[in-house]
Amino acid sequence: MSGLVVVSNRGPLSFRQDEDGRPVPAGSGGGLAGTLRPLLTGTDATWVASSMNEADRLAAEAGLMSGEGLDIVTITPDADVYRMAYDVVSNATLWFSHHYLFDLPRRPRFDRHWYEAWEAYRLLNEQFADAVAEVAPPGAVVLVQDYHLSLTGRMLAQRRRDLRTVHFHHTPFGDAHAMRVLPSAPAGELLAGLDGFGACGFHTARWAAAFTSCYDDAELAAFAGTNGRPRAFHAPLGPDPAAIVEEASSEAVASARAELDGVVGDRRLILRVDRVELSKNLLRGFWAFEELLETRPHWRGAVVLLALAYPSREGLADYLAYRSEVEHTAARINERWGTADWVPVVLDVADDRDRSVAALTRYDVLMVNPIRDGMNLVAKEGPLVNTHDGVVVLSREAGAWEELHPAAVGVNPFDVTGTAAALDLALTMDPAQRAQRADALREIVLGRTAADWLADLLAQAEQLPGSG
Amino acid sequence: MSGLVVVSNRGPLSFRQDEDGRPVPAGSGGGLAGTLRPLLTGTDATWVASSMNEADRLAAEAGLMSGEGLDIVTITPDADVYRMAYDVVSNATLWFSHHYLFDLPRRPRFDRHWYEAWEAYRLLNEQFADAVAEVAPPGAVVLVQDYHLSLTGRMLAQRRRDLRTVHFHHTPFGDAHAMRVLPSAPAGELLAGLDGFGACGFHTARWAAAFTSCYDDAELAAFAGTNGRPRAFHAPLGPDPAAIVEEASSEAVASARAELDGVVGDRRLILRVDRVELSKNLLRGFWAFEELLETRPHWRGAVVLLALAYPSREGLADYLAYRSEVEHTAARINERWGTADWVPVVLDVADDRDRSVAALTRYDVLMVNPIRDGMNLVAKEGPLVNTHDGVVVLSREAGAWEELHPAAVGVNPFDVTGTAAALDLALTMDPAQRAQRADALREIVLGRTAADWLADLLAQAEQLPGSG
Numbered sequence: 054m055s056g057l058v059v060v061s062n063r064g065p066l067s068f069r070q071d072e073d074g075r076p077v078p079a080g081s082g083g084g085l086a087g088t089l090r091p092l093l094t095g096t097d098a099t100w101v102a103s104s105m106n107e108a109d110r111l112a113a114e115a116g117l118m119s120g121e122g123l124d125i126v127t128i129t130p131d132a133d134v135y136r137m138a139y140d141v142v143s144n145a146t147l148w149f150s151h152h153y154l155f156d157l158p159r160r161p162r163f164d165r166h167w168y169e170a171w172e173a174y175r176l177l178n179e180q181f182a183d184a185v186a187e188v189a190p191p192g193a194v195v196l197v198q199d200y201h202l203s204l205t206g207r208m209l210a211q212r213r214r215d216l217r218t219v220h221f222h223h224t225p226f227g228d229a230h231a232m233r234v235l236p237s238a239p240a241g242e243l244l245a246g247l248d249g250f251g252a253c254g255f256h257t258a259r260w261a262a263a264f265t266s267c268y269d270d271a272e273l274a275a276f277a278g279t280n281g282r283p284r285a286f287h288a289p290l291g292p293d294p295a296a297i298v299e300e301a302s303s304e305a306v307a308s309a310r311a312e313l314d315g316v317v318g319d320r321r322l323i324l325r326v327d328r329v330e331l332s333k334n335l336l337r338g339f340w341a342f343e344e345l346l347e348t349r350p351h352w353r354g355a356v357v358l359l360a361l362a363y364p365s366r367e368g369l370a371d372y373l374a375y376r377s378e379v380e381h382t383a384a385r386i387n388e389r390w391g392t393a394d395w396v397p398v399v400l401d402v403a404d405d406r407d408r409s410v411a412a413l414t415r416y417d418v419l420m421v422n423p424i425r426d427g428m429n430l431v432a433k434e435g436p437l438v439n440t441h442d443g444v445v446v447l448s449r450e451a452g453a454w455e456e457l458h459p460a461a462v463g464v465n466p467f468d469v470t471g472t473a474a475a476l477d478l479a480l481t482m483d484p485a486q487r488a489q490r491a492d493a494l495r496e497i498v499l500g501r502t503a504a505d506w507l508a509d510l511l512a513q514a515e516q517l518p519g520s521g
Numbered sequence: 522m523s524g525l526v527v528v529s530n531r532g533p534l535s536f537r538q539d540e541d542g543r544p545v546p547a548g549s550g551g552g553l554a555g556t557l558r559p560l561l562t563g564t565d566a567t568w569v570a571s572s573m574n575e576a577d578r579l580a581a582e583a584g585l586m587s588g589e590g591l592d593i594v595t596i597t598p599d600a601d602v603y604r605m606a607y608d609v610v611s612n613a614t615l616w617f618s619h620h621y622l623f624d625l626p627r628r629p630r631f632d633r634h635w636y637e638a639w640e641a642y643r644l645l646n647e648q649f650a651d652a653v654a655e656v657a658p659p660g661a662v663v664l665v666q667d668y669h670l671s672l673t674g675r676m677l678a679q680r681r682r683d684l685r686t687v688h689f690h691h692t693p694f695g696d697a698h699a700m701r702v703l704p705s706a707p708a709g710e711l712l713a714g715l716d717g718f719g720a721c722g723f724h725t726a727r728w729a730a731a732f733t734s735c736y737d738d739a740e741l742a743a744f745a746g747t748n749g750r751p752r753a754f755h756a757p758l759g760p761d762p763a764a765i766v767e768e769a770s771s772e773a774v775a776s777a778r779a780e781l782d783g784v785v786g787d788r789r790l791i792l793r794v795d796r797v798e799l800s801k802n803l804l805r806g807f808w809a810f811e812e813l814l815e816t817r818p819h820w821r822g823a824v825v826l827l828a829l830a831y832p833s834r835e836g837l838a839d840y841l842a843y844r845s846e847v848e849h850t851a852a853r854i855n856e857r858w859g860t861a862d863w864v865p866v867v868l869d870v871a872d873d874r875d876r877s878v879a880a881l882t883r884y885d886v887l888m889v890n891p892i893r894d895g896m897n898l899v900a901k902e903g904p905l906v907n908t909h910d911g912v913v914v915l916s917r918e919a920g921a922w923e924e925l926h927p928a929a930v931g932v933n934p935f936d937v938t939g940t941a942a943a944l945d946l947a948l949t950m951d952p953a954q955r956a957q958r959a960d961a962l963r964e965i966v967l968g969r970t971a972a973d974w975l976a977d978l979l980a981q982a983e984q985l986p987g988s989g
Contacts, residue, residue, distance in 0.1 A: 153698070156624035157892050157935075158799040158843065164812055164937040228698060230621070233918075236936040272917070331626040344632055375626065424625050449740070450701075467625075468704040469632040 057098040057511075058189045060181060060205070061198035062139070064102025064125060065090040068112040076112035085198060085223055088430075091293065092507050095122035101184050103128040103135065103177070126188050128180050138177040139201065141170035145369055147200045147243075150231045151224040152332040152425045163236050171239050175204060178246070182208035191215055194514040197250070199223050204242065207249030217519035219510055220247060221254040223290070224427040225452065228263045229270040241276025244268065248277065251517035252284040254510060256428040256452040261285040288509035289456055291501045292434050301410050301438040309411035313359075316399065317415070321356040321480055322441075324416035326409050326431050327423075328365035329376045329402065334424045334448070334466050335362060339382045339398060341422075341472035346390050346397065349477055354395045356480065358420075359412055363404035376402070416443040418479040421451060422466045428452035432461070436494035442487040444479035445494060446472070456501070460493035525566040525979075526657045528649060528673070529666035530607070532570025532593060533558040536580040544580035553666060553691055556898075559761065560975050563590035569652050571596040571603065571645070594656050596648050606645040607669070609638035613837055615668045615711075618699045619692045620800040620893045631704050639707050643672060646714070650676035659683055662982040665718070667691050672710065675717030685987035687978055688715060689722040691758070692895040693920065696731045697738040709744025712736065716745065719985035720752040722978060724896040724920040729753040756977035757924055759969045760902050769878050769906040777879035781827075784867065785883070789824040789948055790909075792884035794877050794899050795891075796833035797844045797870065802892045802916070802934050803830060807850045807866060809890075809940035814858050814865065817945055822863045824948065826888075827880060831872035844870070884911040886947040889919060890934045896920035900929070904962035910955040912947035913962060914940070924969070928961035 065086045069079040086102075093100065104110040104127050112118055113127035130138070146167075149155050161167070182205045189195060195218045197205055202220075209218050232240050244267055247253055255261040265282040267273055274280070300306065323342065327333040342358045362379065366372045383400040390397045401408070413419070413435045421432040432445055432453040447454055447461035454463065464475045482490075533554045537547040554570075561568065572578040572595050580586055581595035598606070614635075617623050629635070650673045653663060663686045665673055670688075677686050700708050712735055715721055723729040733750040735741055742748070768774065791810065795801040810826045830847065834840045851868040858865045869876070881887070881903045889900040900913055900921040915922055915929035922931065932943045950958075 153625055157621055158802070159804060159846075161935060162805070162808065162937055163935055163939070164808060165816065168938055228696075230696060230698075233933070234935050236939055237933050334626070336627060337630070340630065340632060348633065378627075465701070465705050467629060467631055467702050469630055470636055471631070471704055 056190050056193040057096065058101060058185060058193050058195045059089065059093060059098055059198070060101045060185055060195060060202060061086060061089070062103055062143070062201035063105060064109075064118065064127065065093075065100060065123065066112070066118055066125065067105065068108035068117070070108045070111070076108045076115060076117060079108070088290065088293070088503055089198075090123075091296065092503055093123055097122060097124070099124045099126060099188055101126045101128065101181065101188065103130055103181070105135075105139075126184055128184055130177050130180055134173040134176055137170035137173035140368060141167065142174035143201045144366055145371070146235070147203070148224065150227045150234065151200060151222070153227070153231060154331045155234065157234070161234070168236075175242070178202055178204035179208060181205050182212055185209060185216075186212035189213060189216055192217070192519045194511060195219070196221065196510055196514070204246035207246045210249040215519055217514045217517040218250045219252050219254060219514045219517075220250040221288075221510060222260065222264075222427065223256070225260045225425050226255060226264040227267075229267045229273060232267045232273055233270065237272070237276045240273060241278065244273060244277035245279060248279050248283045250283070252286055252513045254513065255285065255287050256289050257455040258287045259455065260427065260452065261287045286509075286513055288506050288513075289452065289501060290428055290430070290506040291498055291503055292430055292437065293503050294437055294499055297410070297434050297437050301414055303407070305407040306411045306414070309405070309408045310414060313408070313411050313415055317357050317359070320354075320395075321417045322412075322415055323356060323358045323418045323420055323476060323480075324361070324412050325359070325420045326361045326412065329362045329372065329379060330365050331371065331375050332423050332425055334422045335360065335379045336382055337466065337469050337472065338420055338422050339379075339386060340469045341476060342398065343386050343390070344469055344473035345476050348473065352477075352480070353390060354392060357396070358398045360398060360400045361405075361409050361412060362400060362402055364402055410438065414438050414440050417441055418476060419443055419445045420476065421445060421453070422448045422464055422472060423451050424448070424466045426451040426453070432457060433498045436491060436498055439491065442484065442491040444482055444487055444490060446475045446479050456497055457494060460490045460497065524658050524661045525564065526569060526653060526661050526663045527557065527561060527566055527666070528569045528653055528663060528670060529554060529557070530571055530611070530669035531573060532577075532586065532595065533561075533568060533591065534580070534586055534593065535573065536576040536585070538576045538579070544576045544583065544585060547576070556758070556761070556971055557666075558591075559764065560971055561591055565590055565592070567592045567594060567656055569594045569596065569649060569656065571598055571649070573603075573607075594652055596652055598645050598648055602641040602644055605638035605641035608836060609635060610642035611669045612834055613839070614703070615671070616692065618695045618702065619668060619690070621695070621699065622799045623702065625702070629702070636704075643710070646670055646672035647676060649673050650680060653677060653684075654680035657681060657684055660685070660987050662979060663687070664689065664978055664982070672714035675714045678717040683987055685982045685985040686718045687720050687722060687982045687985075688718040689756075689978060690728065690732075690895065691724070693728045693893050694723060694732040695735075697735045697741060700735045700741055701738070705740070705744045708741060709746065712741060712745035713747060716747050716751045718751070720754055720981045722981065723753065723755050724757050725923040726755045727923065728895065728920065729755045754977075754981055756974050756981075757920065757969060758896055758898070758974040759966055759971055760898055760905065761971050762905055762967055765878070765902050765905050769882055771875070773875040774879045774882070777873070777875045778882060781876070781879050781883060785825050785827070788822075788863075789885045790880075790883055791824060791826045791886045791888055791944060791948075792829070792880050793826070793888045793890075794829045794880065797830045797840065797847060798833050799839065799843055800891050800893055802890045803828065803847045804850055805934065805937050805940065806888055806890050807847075807854060808937045809944060810866065811854050811858070812937055812941035813944050816941065820945075820948070821858060822860060825864070826866045828866060828868045829873075829877050829880060830868060830870055832870055878906065882906050882908050885909055886944060887911055887913045888944065889913060889921070890916045890932055890940060891919050892916070892934045894919040894921070900925060901966045904959060904966055907959065910952065910959040912950055912955055912958060914943045914947050924965055925962060928958045928965065
């Protein structure tokens with residue numbers, strides 16, 4: 054696939070600086086890049102990404118951004134431009150908008166500082182578009198990932214009409230109301246930018262419909278200068294089953310599992326594994342667990358909620374505040390309900406992948422209750438490695454719901470009482486039904502892998518006109 | 522119109538207790554009731570409303586809820602039931618939902634206490650439905666007002682199939698996403714309750730479309746048990762022009778105007794008149810004014826922002842917190858920009874109608890920038906009494922925008938920079954254009970009065986099947 058170019062903000066390799074300031078590998082980029090990298094290794098694809106920090110920049114200069122059969126091209130944006138584009142626009146505006154996270158009476162605040170950040174976002178998108186235009190072979194398929202690069206569609210169309218460009222959002226997409234919250238000219242620019250791609254993909258039909266509906270809003274369409282709906286499709290992403298099963302069988306995971314067994318003992322285990330992220334709904338998860346203890350006294354002392362919640366985006370004040378609320382809520386519940394030999398909520402904010410995988414093998418109930426989530430891969434990874442016929446309590450607002458709903462216990466994530474009832478239902482389900490559901494979940498997840506997702510994107514690209 | 526029954530939470534008369542605890546009139550109910558009362562006086566209509574406090578209850582018992590050619594029937598709910606239904610469900614849930622005010626990562630919190638409040642809301646709606654079913658003449662037209670009474674449609678349909686019922690929301694209506702935030706069973710009950718009316722009305726086509734779109738969401742429709750869309754219409758409400766013009770010519774207003782002239786002097790006046798209410802967007806109004814001073818230094822010392830903001834719903838913690846933020850923001854701006862002889866922001870939280878009307882006669886710019894608003898009558902009252910060819914800077918998310926947009930200066934209410942630019946544009950507009958726009962606004966408002974609105978509702982009712 055030498056005609057394939059993948060574009061994402063974060064690249065497949067990331068670096069940190071050692072004591073002497075030299076760049077050394079910091080593991081795989083994780084997240085999206087971690088999923089994509091094994092799929093592309095050896096394909097001779099070109100991957101265009103930005104250096105995210107000083108270590109990445111040094112590594113790129115030293116030629117360390119090379120990769121196993123992957124040609125990695127690194128953008129090196131100005132640090133201030135990058136910070137404004139990434140923190141202010143991508144993470145504090147577009148992420149919030151697509152996930153409905155704004156406290157609208159107070160946030161967002163689109164003032165002149167924000168408009169400067171928008172200029173930076175445009176500039177960063179231009180840098181990406183320039184790099185792609187320079188390196189892409191004639192008629193190449195270009196797969197652009199996520200909300201950081203929304204404007205590159207139109208930019209690429211202007212630079213290289215021969216390319217077949219496909220964008221994919223790993224987030225949900227805000228509807229017309231959410232887009233109307235953005236200042237009108239930037240909202241129009243965003244929609245025009247995405248309209249410039251040959252096609253735009255999403256994890257679910259619901260997000261694709263939210264996206265195309267924005268182009269039906271007369272005011273938004275006027276600012277975008279568009280006429281009609283862009284081409285959209287949905288292609289759900291799944292984990293690589295072999296990789297996670299192999300991971301689960303490692304020594305490190307076995308040792309983490311032994312440690313976990315010591316903590317949980319013969320109690321039932323409700324697990325959640327998330328970033329400390331406003332969309333993940335940690336607070337209502339805790340409140341629901343507390344209502345379970347309050348209203349069903351027989352669970353007191355008999356169940357543990359293990360919350361593996363690794364810190365995220367701590368450069369944003371909102372996330373620091375949220376982490377503090379999460380920690381205080383867990384502590385308050387433990388103070389109120391805990392006993393000498395029972396800690397109701399075990400909150401661990403260390404980023405320890407082995408421990409997470411170990412916990413996934415052991416849960417009785419996996420609680421995945423985001424208020425809105427593009428997909429949520431944890432809901433799919435859990436059933437692949439779990440050995441307890443664990444039940445998945447799943448938010449109907451997670452993208453994964455569209456595939457998993459026949460075998461999961463659904464919750465309205467805002468409904469604390471309903472979530473408590475779902476936890477109770479999951480904990481009391483009879484063994485035969487648990488086994489049946491666990492099998493069904495596994496079957497659904499095995500039926501659709503990351504490779505299928507990539508194949509769908511490539512098939513979309515092949516259908517586009519192009520001179521390749 | 523002896524066959525007419527009007528139903529609203531707040532009645533046309535309200536009372537307070539004097540020093541001896543006896544109920545004495547506390548003026549007209551204001552707001553909606555204040556608008557409806559003159560329209561209905563002398564029609565022999567029956568008005569069903571609830572007593573909202575102890576004084577109202579005593580007055581009803583003493584037979585003081587009589588009225589000029591109006592038969593007033595008072596419901597006396599249990600105080601706890603009323604508090605839960607009114608504070609928790611109507612104001613802290615449905616109002617928030619229809620105006621998109623929730624900080625979703627944290628609020629709402631639908632726990633078992635909220636479910637108790639929902640029971641109370643249902644009970645209160647049943648009390649209303651029972652009272653209406655008892656007093657309504659055969660085949661009567663029943664006009665039910667606002668979100669407090671959403672469930673009475675189905676209840677009335679079950680009790681009295683002969684009635685022709687029309688509901689009218691004076692708020693916007695949340696779309697399917699907002700309704701999905703509510704717990705599923707209550708959301709379904711709400712939509713089923715409204716579907717029970719013969720027709721549902723809104724101030725704008727946009728709110729009516731948001732309402733009917735909820736019935737297209739498969740999940741919501743399943744919980745509602747509905748099939749297809751209910752009958753919806755839009756009928757914008759306007760002020761009574763004669764009444765406000767008469768009010769503006771009173772002695773009290775003249776004296777308030779003289780006082781105001783002293784405060785403003787020969788400076789330009791930007792005015793806003795609101796309740797201290799999260800949807801009104803006071804904070805961004807102040808931020809925009811500050812950005813105006815920051816970026817256009819010639820306005821420093823030359824313009825005053827008068828914010829008449831009377832307290833609202835101070836029983837809810839959210840409103841107390843918001844009031845405090847509003848006060849601190851005004852104080853901070855005054856500290857930063859004020860001089861010995863210039864206070865940039867004059868914030869007055871007294872509820873003084875004469876002062877408000879006086880200010881409406883005097884503004885150069887009227888700032889009406891709600892993040893979402895059913896209609897906003899201030900935007901229509903201003904042009905009727907203003908004597909300065911004042912410009913209206915109007916949020917595109919206010920219902921009034923649908924009628925006034927040809928002659929107002931539109932703003933995206935979330936866009937602080939855009940709002941600052943709109944204020945500057947309004948302040949610098951040449952006199953001929955100001956006069957032309959002021960005339961156009963007045964003409965639009967005079968073209969559609971409160972009586973037209975009532976006539977539309979009655980016409981909708983007449984089209985319904987009924988045995989009257």
